[in-house]
Amino acid sequence: MATSCSLLSLTSAGALAPAAFCQGVRLRPRAGRQCTPPHANRLHSSGSSFCAAFSLPLSRRDDVTVMSATADGAAPQPRKGAKGHIDETLLTPRFYTTNFDEMERLFNEELNPHLKQEEFVAMLQEMAADYNQRHFVRGAEFRSAAEKLQGATRKFFVEFLERSCTAEFSGFLLFKELGRRLKKTNPVIAEIFTLMSRDEARHAGFLNKALTDFDLSLDLGFLTKNRKYTFFKPKYILYATYLSEKIGYWRYITIYRFLKDHPDRVLYPIFGKFEAWCQDENRHGDFLAAVLKSTPQDLKDWRAKLWSRFFCLTVYVTMYLNDVSRTTFYESIGLNTKQYDMHVIIETNKTAARLFPAVLDVENPKFQAGLDRLCDLNTRLKAAQKSGDPKWLRNLKLVPVVAGIAAEILGLYMMPAVEAGSTDIAPFEPQLMY
Numbered sequence: 100m101a102t103s104c105s106l107l108s109l110t111s112a113g114a115l116a117p118a119a120f121c122q123g124v125r126l127r128p129r130a131g132r133q134c135t136p137p138h139a140n141r142l143h144s145s146g147s148s149f150c151a152a153f154s155l156p157l158s159r160r161d162d163v164t165v166m167s168a169t170a171d172g173a174a175p176q177p178r179k180g181a182k183g184h185i186d187e188t189l190l191t192p193r194f195y196t197t198n199f200d201e202m203e204r205l206f207n208e209e210l211n212p213h214l215k216q217e218e219f220v221a222m223l224q225e226m227a228a229d230y231n232q233r234h235f236v237r238g239a240e241f242r243s244a245a246e247k248l249q250g251a252t253r254k255f256f257v258e259f260l261e262r263s264c265t266a267e268f269s270g271f272l273l274f275k276e277l278g279r280r281l282k283k284t285n286p287v288i289a290e291i292f293t294l295m296s297r298d299e300a301r302h303a304g305f306l307n308k309a310l311t312d313f314d315l316s317l318d319l320g321f322l323t324k325n326r327k328y329t330f331f332k333p334k335y336i337l338y339a340t341y342l343s344e345k346i347g348y349w350r351y352i353t354i355y356r357f358l359k360d361h362p363d364r365v366l367y368p369i370f371g372k373f374e375a376w377c378q379d380e381n382r383h384g385d386f387l388a389a390v391l392k393s394t395p396q397d398l399k400d401w402r403a404k405l406w407s408r409f410f411c412l413t414v415y416v417t418m419y420l421n422d423v424s425r426t427t428f429y430e431s432i433g434l435n436t437k438q439y440d441m442h443v444i445i446e447t448n449k450t451a452a453r454l455f456p457a458v459l460d461v462e463n464p465k466f467q468a469g470l471d472r473l474c475d476l477n478t479r480l481k482a483a484q485k486s487g488d489p490k491w492l493r494n495l496k497l498v499p500v501v502a503g504i505a506a507e508i509l510g511l512y513m514m515p516a517v518e519a520g521s522t523d524i525a526p527f528e529p530q531l532m533y
Contacts, residue, residue: 194269196328197336199280205333205394206285213393219287222386226294234375235305237368244367245312255428256367257313262421264306268319270340271299291386298379309369334397337390338410341454344384346414346447351377353443357434364433388454398456398520407455407520412512415444415461416473423474424481441467452519460517469511476503 204210248256278293303319310316331339355373358365365371397403419440422429426436444461452458460466483496 194326194328195331197331197333201333203284206281206288211393213395218389223287223291226291226382231375231379235301240368242312248366251427252431255425259428260306260310264303264317267299268303271296271303274299295383337387338406341384341387341391342410342414344380344387345450347380348377349443349446361433366432404457407457408459408516411451411459419470420474420477454520456520457516458519460514469507473507476500
């Protein structure tokens, strides 16, 4: 998962041992929330969310605090030489958790008659084939290419690797826990989630290994035990994760195709892996679409239309703001950042329109104009936050900026929607024509 609903994104084979991460971990949920394991999160990549920022559909009260400590009570530390801290902003990829008991009910064939088990069996067979088993192989050219990257390009490329690694790892954690929890309820679905976690772990491990070319790495085990996890209801997890996988596909394949036509712009060999890599994202998205179709109540009524537009908006806005603030990186590989992002948004929206009952009118020029105004407001927001003004004055200056952001988001959300979506294919009955 390359990006996530946010504002609002190992061993040599890519496998991680989640059991090792759980040692010494205590979860302290806020009042009224279910206590869940630390390796139960999500949203790739693609982050924190408008949801977190504006209490839709949850608020900070839903955060789950992960606590750990050493035997002598000292605060835990990342392993030597590795990074164990990620700056938390409204655009930072987050770790997520959900109600796993409700997930078990969703995938229980006796309780959910809409599950099409034969379709899931076919998907399981495709994922079990593991087409990318030998794809993520490194060579000496990785390190040598990294040594040539300098200045702002190097800085933003490292940020790209860090954010992508965090988002992919977040997907691994959630999928791995779902695979464990669903073994008795629905073994086929459980195995699919386990294989999806295999893919996400492989991606995260490959990205983290790439960071070592820049003399950096993330302590993923430390992050697992010490970052906060944000609670999402299962249906919100499914909406956002589906979009995350599909937008990840379009991001990767667009970069790959562009660089294939412009080989002189390839700064680092990881881009050559994107064609096969994005197929993992696409398969994950297709599976999540099938899961959403098994809950037609989440795709047909007026609430579904509102939530579909909401999650489309959070994913698109998050990606746009993140990328525009790091335009140096995209320009270094020859892309026009805003054109690239709008292409990805439009294609993802077309894909989502095959499933969601309503999507945003992203091809309306007013939509990109609103995104551009949000970028300007985001720049002002960061400048105000970094100013040396007294706290009271800084907060006072933030009021009109935050109000402007909220107004722009609401304006984009209230634009006339595009009616779409189909959970079933109409039966076709051949007739004689004269």
